[in-house]
Amino acid sequence: MTIIMSRTWIEPVVAAAQFASSFYDTGLIMVVKNYYNQTVSTTNSSSDNDLQKSISNFYIIYNLITKLTPLVPAYILAKLGDNNYREFSLCVPLTGYLVSSSILLLLILLDLPIQVMFGSAAINGLTGGFIAYWAGVMVWATLGSSENQRSIRLITNDCVFGMAGFAGSLISGHIFVNLQIGNSQGAALVSCSLANYILCLLYVIFVLRIPQLKDANIKEPSQAISENTTENLDEPIDCEYTEHSRLMDDQSNGMSAVRSMDVPVNTHASKVLIFLLFSSVSLYNASVNGTEDVINFFVLKKPLNWGPVEVGYGNAAAYMIFITSFLGVLVFSRFLGDHSLILIGMFSFGVGVLIMAFASWTYVYYIARVAMLFSLIPVPTIRSMLSKRVQETSYGKIFAILQIIMAVIAVMASSAFIKIYQATLDWFSGFSFIVIFIIVFISFILISVTFCMEK
Template sequence: MKGLYFVEPIVAIYAFASFMIYPLVQQYVYRRLWLEITNSSYPVSDNTSRCANTSSNQTSQQNEVQKAASLFSMYSDLFSMIPSLLMTLLLVAYSDQRGRKITIIMPLIGGLIYTLSFLAVSYFELNLYLLIAASFVSALFGGIGTMLGGCFSYVADLCEDGKQKTLRMAVVDMVIGLLAGVASISTGYFLRAAGFNWPFFTSAMFQVVNLLYAIFILEETKVIDQSETVACCRVLHKLVSGIYNLFAGENRKRSWILVLMIVIFSTLSFANTGGLSVITLYELNKPLCWSEILVGYGSAASLTVFLTSFVGVYVFSRCLSDMAIVFIGMLSVVIAMVMVAFAKTTVMMFLVRIPSMFAVMPFPVLRSMMSKVVSKSEQGVLFACVACTENLSTNVASTVFSSIYAATVAWCSGFVFLLGAGLCLIPMTLLGILRCFHPVDSNETEALISDDGTETSDDAPVA
């Protein structure tokens, strides 16, 4: 049977399965720690808020649980960060020689292991810290950065021009948001009706289907030389030489442009992910004290920015430059984070989604900008570096912001969001510097590739 050149179904199912359990992970850890620290059952109510009639002693215990939950998240991120980074760099870069599918299949296996581990801990009530070991093991197969790096490389293989590449990458981001939003809405009701076990099991089944599609239906975009050896030393040599040629080639201007773009991408990702990593804990804490239903609706509302950002990219790309689109997205992130820091009511938390409607725009546009200045044969190496730095920035951001939140939650729970907004000034400043170096003309962009002498013919099929 002839395969399909559509990676979007994999991204869609992966997003749905992941965000079905992502809000549950922090809630499950939070409830287990609540039970251990307070020696009392977690207060479940049909009301939208759990803060009513809370004594000062209960408030102190709640702050203690908040600290413990954020530190648990930090430890989990630390244990998974290094193996995930190494596997991302190796797999996505090596996909230039051995095909893109390996970078998609391996993380799907890791995600399935991670979900089944959560199911086992929840069902058998095993030690909570086994989840940290599960994070480490699943990271050995790569992570979401590995899969997305492979998917974006896959898309780059199929696209012929820059505008098509930008829109197709924006579609991938939009698919993530839409399916994640649907999953987040259902999660709260699923949890209240069936507990934690059934959502974890359902997510695992979706991931099995996704893995089968990736293995048997998805077609490879790269022509694989079966006679090529796969020795580890050869893999590392190709990886190192590919990265060296990408950033230390004869075309110094291209090297500086790529470095600047990657730094902008990673610093923005650091600030944005840092705030998002603790937002569920922030919603569970006073004065919001959201129930699981509201947490699900809040996650879904937040993820609609993927749809609005895609619309923004589609509309703005017709009349604005890539630089302007990225700047509008950065401004959206800053305003939204400042509003979250001072949001003390449910209505205000939902209104935050209005200024954040373009917050995802910078990421697909920056990926497309980077992809445009490298040759077809360097897409894997490029997206390996992008995925690696993105993984590093997001994991470090989660660790740093979790520890800062644990230290500041008692006196200013919104401090981390103000910090994230302030850190966004760094990529905004670097974007202004990039504007002085980056070519705005398509012919000039093509010259960056040809001057480096790395452009090769494209044998990949077009979807």
Template sequence: MEESDTSAILPRDFLSAPTSEDVCEAPVEAKDAEPRSRGTAGRPPLSCPLGVTVEPVLFLSMFSIVLQTPLYMQYVWERISVDVGYNGTRDRGCSDSNRLPDPAEQEVETLTAHWNLYINLGGFLVGLLVVTLLGSWSDHVGRKPVLIIANLGLAIQALVYLLVMYLRLPLVWFLVGRLLSSLMGDLNAIIAGCFAYVADVSSRGSRTFRVAVLEASIGVAGMLAGIIGGQWRQAQGCINPFWLAVATNLAAALYVYLLVPESVTPNPGGAQVFTCEHYRAIGRLYCSRSSGGQRRTSLWLYLLCFFLVVTVHSGSRDLYILYELSAPLCWGPELIGWGYATKYLAYLSSLLGLRTMQLCLADSWVALVGLASNIAGLVVFSVANTTALMYTGYGLCFLYLTSTPVLRSKMSKLVKVSEQGALFASVACVEGLCSLVSSVVFNSLYPATLPIMKGLPFLVAASILIIPVAIIGTLRCREQEPDSRDNPGTS
């Protein structure tokens, strides 16, 4: 598609003037401040009249993942309960927070946490290598092939999970399904491709909000999937919802092929996928001496903040269901579905909060407010022994997702247009590493701390977030100039 067609794809109200905070960041070449041009080879067979690009892709992919996660974890819980002879009764003693722990229930919790660890560990170890290749490869061949391949992989994973439940195969087949999906990129490749696409087509001034809109699509998908999955699970069991997961991934792949215009001009000769050049491109991004020292240092520090924040998000997310299934909360499928929906509602509240706070605060301070919201919610989760207190924690987290779009946007503004694919490939690898580390740490910490304090992992997570608070605050104070204090950014 020609450069003149960009305005037809992106609604003009998404764009805004560059912020004063952008001026404080390391300079990037003038040509990198504008969206990349697209060649005529990137024209899709059809055109979308709604002015959206990859937001529906991330929405459908995330809907599939969020629909599956609580269902397969509840299925694993039930299979293990049968194996260890635990009858699964939730009403006996659930109102008594001081009752002695049931050894059978603790064994089920521990084994379920360990299986979740094995599945995540295997999937993310494979995905860590594959996403790097696919993300950097997309700089040469375009974003669309990566998005299509990864969605087909997620559909295969859901089909394998269906076979496990229909045929009551051993639980290790859940790991097989996850590995097959990881070999094709998994969700991290979709996230990398979508954010790189938005960086391609957005201006510097609008990028933070465009990234936040993309993350909000994750929240809407999670909210709907949580509600639908919980109600459907209670009505018909675990199996039928997985057919919807297969359909949404296939629909996402078809949408990319038919309606998404390519955001980069593919190399005429194509590019190899399995080559070390993709790894070298990422190495040059962070270690090249041609890059300014201050820019490189800022990029490393923002990446560290991103790693810590996403590790806390992933680790705590793994524990919510286990925490809610067991005493003293003893939630059933419907309450778990509503809890998942409430948690993902924070994506929308964070988007609205980010846009509102940008009217009077620079992006860095917006991120700090989000981190404070996250810390407050985790502290409440650590002592939650009633449904009302658990929902209070969800309410305090209503701004906790304003930090990640700010960090993504800041990293994107520190690199050239031609490096966006390599950047978001590395960010996707960091996300995979976050999931790996969080699965190992939190799924091991949770059963180990059950005899001491059930909510202790949430306090550990809150403590970790103090580190990015200090880093972001320090970087902002170093970047700040007199004119930016007088006129805070509004992007």
């Protein structure tokens, strides 16, 4: 029985895929830096700024392709998932990741132009990308959890995601520097990424099984009546019991009538709450993603001026936030509700991003990361709140729509943050983090409004 249950666990896929992704991310940023380093001289500060602009311009285009092309494919995969083809929402995007890693490996081995990665990003997007993949993971975890444990289950997946990313990032810089295939630096690292994606696909195809919803043992009334009627066809009818049943049915009908009178108000309130939750989580997610995108260039520039090993360590510190956020939910959920957890997470990230704006030394960077300890609590907690307001058969669609909205807003905001970063390089390179803090504050206000409405 334990073996059967374990085959519904999505966590091994999350761990292996994120391990592969952390290798890929470190490999890509260093390959991009080395490519533009050959064309832009870094003998003076102005040339260093030119290098920063070249790298950031590459990532603007790369992120636009990666995050916008999956919109339609992700929705199609979500609909297929809701129609009993759950594996498609995992297998197809994982195949895209596998192809992307293969293209990056070929780029390194064959010394292809860096623009090839735009084609890789398009393939990744057309197979659903992270939108389809993570929506599929969330559906899998939701189906395997009860309502009162859902927030913990969803943040558990984020914790596994973070632990794998932490471990992968910690060693990725060392692999990039110390292991080579021939004279191709980074090929060994990308090969490790490729191997992990292959393992993920094999696990999904041959091992993983669809979980049954934890609350599914509560039968629908019509089903229960049908079963009860079938079981008691040959039994004598007890008149006293029948009269009691009639009275209970009358009471039940009265309660149903009372509930039906409240439906218009509750439905309207629910729609407003869902809109506010969507808006808040989208803005907050855009702030988090925008921060990580800007940090990718911020740490390569003087005065930090990081190399592959330092980049790996920095990414590992970023992934530690997944673990601390999980522990935060585990502890705080005993005493606090979902709204309070979300507000704590947003406050944590807001403080951290303000500190990051003034990170002129490496230790300040890590202080900012410490301040962000609980910054990943809001997104999975809001997902949990949304799942309690929709039907099981709509999980795939609602999560996919949420991921699509989050992706569109995130890619637009990220491009804007990068452009602000480029424009302010000469006088205050941390200014974009100040702008991000303002967006977080707006998200904080929106979630506070939902809290007041529900009270």
